[in-house]
Amino acid sequence: MPANLTPQYREAEARYRSAKTPEEKLKALEEMLATIPKHKGTEKLQAEIKQKISKLRKSKGERKSKGKLFDPYLIEKVGAAQIAIIGAPNSGKSTLLSFLTRARPEIADYPFTTHSPLPGMMEYEDIQIQLIDFPPWLEGRIEGNAIGALRRADGIIVVMDGKSERLLDEMESLLQDLEENKFELEKEKTLILVNKIETPLEQENFSIFKELYEEEFAIRGISFLTISAEEKESLKRDIFHLAGIIRIYSKPPGKPPDLSRPFVLKKGETVKDLARAIHKDLAYTLKGARVWGSAKFEGQLVTPDYVLQDKDIVEIKT
Numbered sequence: 653m654p655a656n657l658t659p660q661y662r663e664a665e666a667r668y669r670s671a672k673t674p675e676e677k678l679k680a681l682e683e684m685l686a687t688i689p690k691h692k693g694t695e696k697l698q699a700e701i702k703q704k705i706s707k708l709r710k711s712k713g714e715r716k717s718k719g720k721l722f723d724p725y726l727i728e729k730v731g732a733a734q735i736a737i738i739g740a741p742n743s744g745k746s747t748l749l750s751f752l753t754r755a756r757p758e759i760a761d762y763p764f765t766t767h768s769p770l771p772g773m774m775e776y777e778d779i780q781i782q783l784i785d786f787p788p789w790l791e792g793r794i795e796g797n798a799i800g801a802l803r804r805a806d807g808i809i810v811v812m813d814g815k816s817e818r819l820l821d822e823m824e825s826l827l828q829d830l831e832e833n834k835f836e837l838e839k840e841k842t843l844i845l846v847n848k849i850e851t852p853l854e855q856e857n858f859s860i861f862k863e864l865y866e867e868e869f870a871i872r873g874i875s876f877l878t879i880s881a882e883e884k885e886s887l888k889r890d891i892f893h894l895a896g897i898i899r900i901y902s903k904p905p906g907k908p909p910d911l912s913r914p915f916v917l918k919k920g921e922t923v924k925d926l927a928r929a930i931h932k933d934l935a936y937t938l939k940g941a942r943v944w945g946s947a948k949f950e951g952q953l954v955t956p957d958y959v960l961q962d963k964d965i966v967e968i969k970t
């Protein structure tokens with residue numbers, strides 16, 4: 653038995669030994685895995701726990717699959733885009749959700765506060781973006797449903813705890829878990845927030861973190877204790893860019909554009925895609941468009957395959 657096992661770990665282990673149902677066993681094992689000191693001396697024990705967890709999950713899944721499965725991660729997309737907030741326990745995911753939306757998740761100074769995913773709407777200029785606060789991501793504890801939700805999301809925010817001594821380990825094991833589930837964080841779709849950066853030591857740790865990952869991902873260091881109004885706006889702008897969407901205002905011929913409600917398209921979409929979004933038949937009669945904004949000249953005539961940019965004003969020609 654390796655040394656340095658914490659009282660929390662021993663407690664969870666005692667609960668595992670006295671557990672009567674597979675659910676109780678699974679819960680205790682998950683807590684053992686969460687609280688076991690992560691070092692070379694415990695690697696074998698960690699592997700054993702993971703194996704037991706996966707065995708129990710499998711048999712649980714087999715029993716469950718006979719009935720209809722409820723998936724708490726299946727959250728209907730509303731607004732212009734859906735962004736998932738994942739990351740290490742206690743890192744500030746729920747704080748982020750409550751900072752940017754009107755949702756009021758439970759926030760507490762201990763890990764595992766959030767048990768099921770919770771959505772909220774972030775207002776960004778003239779659109780709304782849906783953010784979903786996930787339960788904490790834990791080594792070896794990824795649910796298939798969570799991976800499914802990440803595949804459906806338009807973008808992902810990873811919140812890490814800048815005060816954690818295991819910051820780099822936590823990031824590595826998260827990436828490894830994702831890889832094992834054949835999910836890759838794409839650079840354009842991922843923003844990493846290293847939170848709670850307040851002291852010089854945390855600044856220092858953050859610069860190391862940044863050096864390691866900045867080629868792979870967009871990274872920001874933040875603190876909700878000190879964040880300014882400008883930083884909040886620029887954070888919202890970053891999240892908008894993550895979503896990979898553009899806003900287009902349509903203009904009827906001879907009339908001013910309707911600036912009250914943009915059409916939301918994906919980055920890279922064209923005049924033809926806009927026509928289809930306005931009305932499905934419009935794409936067939938479409939000849940071209942006049943564009944204000946990204947075109948060389950204001951009101952320039954463009955072809956249906958013209959790639960639109962955020963905030964373009966477009967007058968469709970049929």
Ligand SMILES: Nc1nc2c(ncn2[C@@H]2O[C@H](COP(=O)(O)OP(=O)(O)OP(=O)(O)O)[C@@H](O)[C@H]2O)c(=O)[nH]1
Nearest residue numbers: 742743744745746747760761763764765766788876
């Ligand atoms: N010092 C400091 N504390 C923070 C900051 N952001 C959040 N916290 C605190 O960190 C603790 C955890 O915050 P939560 O938002 O509940 O974290 P979480 O990631 O949702 O936690 P789980 O749901 O348990 O995974 C709370 O006590 C927060 O008040 C920050 O920027 N600086």
Ligand SMILES: [Mg+2]
Nearest residue numbers: 745746765766
């Ligand atoms: Mg939470």
